[in-house]
Amino acid sequence: MYNKMVEIETIGQMQGQIFKIHSDFYYVNTAEGVFECKIRDVLKKQKAQIYTGDFAELESINPDSKQAFISKILERKNFIPKPKVANIDKIVVVSAIKEPSLDFEQLNRYLCFCEYYGIKPALCFNKNDLKDDSTVIEEIKKIYEPLGYEIIFTSAKEKEGIEELEGILADKITVFCGLSGVGKSSLANAINPALNLRTKEVSTKTDRGTHTTRHCEIVELELSSGKRAKLVDTPGFSHLRFDFLMPAEISVLFPEINRFKEGCKFSDCLHEHETGCNVLANLDKIAKSRYESYLQFTKEAKDYKTQVTYGGKKTESRSKFLHNKTVTKISDKKRQISRKTANQKTEKEHRNE
Numbered sequence: 001m002y003n004k005m006v007e008i009e010t011i012g013q014m015q016g017q018i019f020k021i022h023s024d025f026y027y028v029n030t031a032e033g034v035f036e037c038k039i040r041d042v043l044k045k046q047k048a049q050i051y052t053g054d055f056a057e058l059e060s061i062n063p064d065s066k067q068a069f070i071s072k073i074l075e076r077k078n079f080i081p082k083p084k085v086a087n088i089d090k091i092v093v094v095s096a097i098k099e100p101s102l103d104f105e106q107l108n109r110y111l112c113f114c115e116y117y118g119i120k121p122a123l124c125f126n127k128n129d130l131k132d133d134s135t136v137i138e139e140i141k142k143i144y145e146p147l148g149y150e151i152i153f154t155s156a157k158e159k160e161g162i163e164e165l166e167g168i169l170a171d172k173i174t175v176f177c178g179l180s181g182v183g184k185s186s187l188a189n190a191i192n193p194a195l196n197l198r199t200k201e202v203s204t205k206t207d208r209g210t211h212t213t214r215h216c217e218i219v220e221l222e223l224s225s226g227k228r229a230k231l232v233d234t235p236g237f238s239h240l241r242f243d244f245l246m247p248a249e250i251s252v253l254f255p256e257i258n259r260f261k262e263g264c265k266f267s268d269c270l271h272e273h274e275t276g277c278n279v280l281a282n283l284d285k286i287a288k289s290r291y292e293s294y295l296q297f298t299k300e301a302k303d304y305k306t307q308v309t310y311g312g313k314k315t316e317s318r319s320k321f322l323h324n325k326t327v328t329k330i331s332d333k334k335r336q337i338s339r340k341t342a343n344q345k346t347e348k349e350h351r352n353e
């Protein structure tokens, strides 16, 4: 059907936002309503990456049919590659207090990804109804409040903290991220039961839910305040690794480590065991679990460095700005892979997975 339509002259141009992608079909919200779209061959040839949340130019062939072609993807404000979502105002990193058990390293991974992609995260600790005592709450507050992250405690089951969550979402496009089974879809349903998103029991065998949410889609919510929100519920994913950054780039993702590193004796200090390291000198001011995550992510980045160094692709040198933060720059001279922006680099790498 679409092939036939190509031969007919385009009769109208529109713009809209892609809110759902299902195999080759792109669903776009426009002023004229929702259009089911395919993409123009020219975009296919360019191997254009198309993300949920992208703004696109459409060429409508027959406005009555509500079918059109996407001819151009407009410039993105930002994006995350996993899942592929663009033009995000906020990421809510959802963790469960229990079931699955609270995993600080995983949480730090999500937070560092938010830092890397320059998107402000809020931390939501769900299943608050399952907590045994307030020790875990105190620990969370102690670690994350000084870092300036917005923190809320919720129970989708008991409808606790939902108003606060709504306050975070109001008038924004927000992505829910977090491990499978932490209650992302349940929280969305708690805000708006009419959404009726599929949720699942946590598997007792693994203490982790199997993936219940499979697609990303922007859903519109009406909040109790009367305000509106756009939300992307995502499938829980846990395979985020820092194997695309240089080791010296990791500290930039940890605000509490970054603030001390200027005082290190050596500019290439990785704050592991070096003499004259100002981060190590201030370790009492950094939460143990955060520093352990830093070491782990640095290790992953070292693996990447080994791979690219021995693959003859690039080496480290001076500093430049990445998402407004000072990071190690790849020497222009030695650089062999074009790295126009960090975003393009990761976009390509994630595409190749």
Ligand SMILES: Nc1nc2c(ncn2[C@@H]2O[C@H](COP(=O)(O)OP(=O)(O)OP(=O)(O)O)[C@@H](O)[C@H]2O)c(=O)[nH]1
Pocket: 126, 127, 128, 129, 130, 154, 155, 156, 157, 158, 178, 179, 180, 181, 182, 183, 184, 185, 186, 187, 198, 199, 200, 201, 202, 209, 210, 211, 212, 213, 214, 234, 235, 236, 237
């Ligand atoms: N006790 C309790 N259980 C909850 C709460 N929120 C969600 N659950 C349960 O946790 C399980 C998983 O919830 P989901 O909403 O499917 O989790 P999800 O994060 O969307 O999972 P994926 O879609 O697989 O990524 C379901 O059985 C929910 O009923 C809560 O606040 N308290």
Ligand SMILES: [Mg+2]
Pocket: 184, 185, 186, 198, 199, 212, 213, 233, 234, 235, 236
């Ligand atoms: Mg879900």
Ligand SMILES: [Zn+2]
Pocket: 261, 264, 265, 269, 270, 271, 272, 274, 276, 277, 278, 279, 280
């Ligand atoms: Zn150091």
